[in-house]
Amino acid sequence: MRIYVCVKQVPDTSGKVAVNENGTLDRASMATIINPDDMSAMEAALRIKDETGCQVTAVTMGPPPAEGMLRELIAMGADDGVLISGREFGGSDTFATSQIVAGALSHLGVGEEDIIFCGRQAIDGDTAQVGPQIAEKLNLPQVTYAAAIEKDGKVLKVRRLLEDGYMTVEVQTPCLITCVKELNEPRYMTVKGILECYKKPVAVLDFEALKDEPLIDLDTIGLKGSPTNIFRSFTPPQKGAGQMLAGSPQEMVNELAGQLAAKHVI
Amino acid sequence: MILSREHELMRKNFRNFAETEFTTEIQEELDRNGGFNWEVWEKIARYGFAGTKIPVEYGGQGGDYLAYALMNEEFSRVCPVLAIYANTPNSLGGGPLLACGNEEQLKKYLTPAAKGEKHIVFALTEPGAGSDPGSMTTKATPDGDYYILNGRKCFISGAPIADYAIVYARTNPALRGAKGISMFIVDMHLEGVSCGKPEPKMGISGYPTSDIVFDNVRVHKDDLLGPLDRGYAVAMKTLDGGRLGVAAQSLGIAQGALEEAVSYAKERKQFGKPISYNQGVSFMLADMATEIEAARNLIYSAAQAKDSDAKDASIQCSMAKYYASEMANRVCGKAIQIHGGYGFIKEYKVERLYRDARVMTLYEGTSQVQQIVISRSLLK
Numbered sequence: 001m002r003i004y005v006c007v008k009q010v011p012d013t014s015g016k017v018a019v020n021e022n023g024t025l026d027r028a029s030m031a032t033i034i035n036p037d038d039m040s041a042m043e044a045a046l047r048i049k050d051e052t053g054c055q056v057t058a059v060t061m062g063p064p065p066a067e068g069m070l071r072e073l074i075a076m077g078a079d080d081g082v083l084i085s086g087r088e089f090g091g092s093d094t095f096a097t098s099q100i101v102a103g104a105l106s107h108l109g110v111g112e113e114d115i116i117f118c119g120r121q122a123i124d125g126d127t128a129q130v131g132p133q134i135a136e137k138l139n140l141p142q143v144t145y146a147a148a149i150e151k152d153g154k155v156l157k158v159r160r161l162l163e164d165g166y167m168t169v170e171v172q173t174p175c176l177i178t179c180v181k182e183l184n185e186p187r188y189m190t191v192k193g194i195l196e197c198y199k200k201p202v203a204v205l206d207f208e209a210l211k212d213e214p215l216i217d218l219d220t221i222g223l224k225g226s227p228t229n230i231f232r233s234f235t236p237p238q239k240g241a242g243q244m245l246a247g248s249p250q251e252m253v254n255e256l257a258g259q260l261a262a263k264h265v266i
Numbered sequence: 267m268i269l270s271r272e273h274e275l276m277r278k279n280f281r282n283f284a285e286t287e288f289t290t291e292i293q294e295e296l297d298r299n300g301g302f303n304w305e306v307w308e309k310i311a312r313y314g315f316a317g318t319k320i321p322v323e324y325g326g327q328g329g330d331y332l333a334y335a336l337m338n339e340e341f342s343r344v345c346p347v348l349a350i351y352a353n354t355p356n357s358l359g360g361g362p363l364l365a366c367g368n369e370e371q372l373k374k375y376l377t378p379a380a381k382g383e384k385h386i387v388f389a390l391t392e393p394g395a396g397s398d399p400g401s402m403t404t405k406a407t408p409d410g411d412y413y414i415l416n417g418r419k420c421f422i423s424g425a426p427i428a429d430y431a432i433v434y435a436r437t438n439p440a441l442r443g444a445k446g447i448s449m450f451i452v453d454m455h456l457e458g459v460s461c462g463k464p465e466p467k468m469g470i471s472g473y474p475t476s477d478i479v480f481d482n483v484r485v486h487k488d489d490l491l492g493p494l495d496r497g498y499a500v501a502m503k504t505l506d507g508g509r510l511g512v513a514a515q516s517l518g519i520a521q522g523a524l525e526e527a528v529s530y531a532k533e534r535k536q537f538g539k540p541i542s543y544n545q546g547v548s549f550m551l552a553d554m555a556t557e558i559e560a561a562r563n564l565i566y567s568a569a570q571a572k573d574s575d576a577k578d579a580s581i582q583c584s585m586a587k588y589y590a591s592e593m594a595n596r597v598c599g600k601a602i603q604i605h606g607g608y609g610f611i612k613e614y615k616v617e618r619l620y621r622d623a624r625v626m627t628l629y630e631g632t633s634q635v636q637q638i639v640i641s642r643s644l645l646k
């Protein structure tokens with residue numbers, strides 16, 4: 001049994017945000033972190049590993065420095081890493097990215113008992129599309145927004161966190177699950193893990209290795225092939241602070257109606 | 267000094283752990299009320315920080331002295347109390363065991379300490395024997411398969427929460443000074459062992475310090491650590507690792523104080539501009555940063571000397587402890603100066619750092635004791 005965890009290196013949005021002339025993020029000039037939801041996905045995989053001893057592989061598509069992130073995930077407890085990296089892949093949107101990652105996963109082989117974990121969404125694009133698209137391309141069942149996971153053999157019981165409540169779904173391996181940060185508290189690295197992490201394998205899959213994968217259509221990958229074109233990037237203006245009303249429902253309604261009337265909204 | 271990628275990653279991890287887990291609320295609560303934070307301890311144990319420098323075969327993480335120094339530095343930058351929590355099993359608690367323990371003792375005592383399951387402390391100082399441990403009066407008298415231990419230790423870090431203590435006692439009254447002293451591993455739950463009240467302290471209040479009294483305590487001879495009558499001499503050789511730890515704690519405190527001072531100097535306005543625009547302030551910051559960097563290089567170099575068993579490693583550790591602890595006190599003083607009256611108020615972190623820094627020139631050998639060690643090596 002093997003668990004793949006799809007992870008992304010993202011700009012640290014708590015720092016300064018820089019944008020290229022073509023509208024894409026200037027990633028080189030920004031500090032990077034491991035996408036927070038992906039950390040929850042990794043923790044979910046490692047908890048299953050703690051119980052079953054299965055293999056956990058961290059998979060990322062990104063520029064060569066993304067290897068550093070894979071090493072950190074290995075230091076947390078992953079067994080190995082896969083870096084999908086090539087100039088031809090650069091600038092890919094979610095449609096292109098999911099094709100390449102799905103192609104890479106199918107190249108590596110997804111077995112009957114295997115699971116693919118993804119974060120719900122990356123904090124740079126916030127699309128939440130790559131995980132579900134990978135599942136579609138691999139023709140696997142998917143469960144999104146996992147906030148709790150129970151594994152019993154080949155069956156996973158997943159509690160989905162929705163805007164207005166929870167939904168519990170059962171799914172069989174092989175499957176893909178996207179995780180939200182409420183799922184768990186990701187562990188830290190250990191000194192022992194760090195001392196070993198550069199000795200464990202990190203495979204690089206480049207254009208040459210993947211170009212013949214049937215799931216990858218060479219015309220629709222990279223910046224040129226991606227159907228999405230970025231029109232403009234900008235930092236949205238700060239919203240004003242909200243105001244919480246207090247009191248009985250009647251008092252709060254009166255207050256709200258009064259304020260709206262004062263602003264000529266009603 | 268350029269660190270290896272592994273050590274860089276360790277620094278990042280130590281910093282992330284300290285900043286995330288040892289919150290300002292926890293720090294302030296411990297500073298106000300003393301005691302010990304068991305929740306934080308549980309996390310230290312879970313991630314193996316109690317065994318950073320202890321070999322993997324004894325439940326540790328297998329890190330080197332540089333890893334150990336980085337942990338003390340980064341934890342202490344957030345709060346020295348966190349550094350002390352993780353430091354004790356790695357240095358004074360585990361050190362004598364690693365240096366002198368037989369296989370059985372290592373398995374029985376070091377492994378649970380490295381995993382953070384048990385607390386092990388170091389009991390050398392006595393009311394009448396501080397800088398001069400050779401004048402200790404605690405004694406152990408043989409009685410069949412046992413030694414009968416009598417005496418009083420004082421200022422023992424972690425004593426109130428300890429499961430085991432490494433205790434130094436005179437086993438041969440005919441010998442003088444460091445000769446005739448042996449080491450014992452004493453189970454703190456044995457009959458006749460008791461602790462005094464935790465001392466109210468100027469700083470590092472979040473780690474309890476107290477007396478330990480031994481009243482006819484029967485210690486089995488299997489718990490004699492190292493050679494009879496020569497245990498102290500052997501252990502002295504391991505004390506330099508602890509000194510390196512205190513040096514790194516001092517470095518972290520100074521770094522923390524500098525960061526506070528820099529951000530305050532940029533924010534605080536007087537005479538219509540930030541106070542950092544005055545050279546009188548900015549040059550103080552320059553001096554602080556320079557001294558910190560000098561200490562950092564001295565400490566990392568001492569750590570590498572220990573890791574490569576260099577001949578002068580022990581002296582380097584003394585120099586690092588001497589320089590860094592005095593430096594931290596200077597730097598914290600300046601950090602308060604830059605804060606003006608606000609630095610004197612408890613709400614500002616530098617006030618606490620200043621108090622926490624004070625013990626660094628005292629414990630694990632005062633600055634004067636380090637000067638003795640360093641000068642002796644020159645004059646021998």
Ligand SMILES: Cc1cc2nc3c(=O)[nH]c(=O)nc-3n(C[C@H](O)[C@H](O)[C@H](O)COP(=O)(O)OP(=O)(O)OC[C@H]3O[C@@H](n4cnc5c(N)ncnc54)[C@H](O)[C@@H]3O)c2cc1C
Pocket residue numbers: 387388389390391393395396397398420421422423424467475625628629630631632633634635
């Ligand atoms: C918070 C705290 C925690 C501690 N934790 C531990 C612990 O876990 N285990 C443990 O065993 N001990 C511990 N100690 C004890 C500590 O190591 C001693 O306090 C220290 O060694 C100094 O001993 P002393 O206090 O008796 O001072 P003294 O030895 O009485 O020294 C008083 C002054 O005289 C100076 N002096 C002494 N001799 C000379 C000399 N020959 N030349 C020049 N100057 C000299 C000293 O430098 C100092 O300035 C702790 C102390 C504190 C405050």
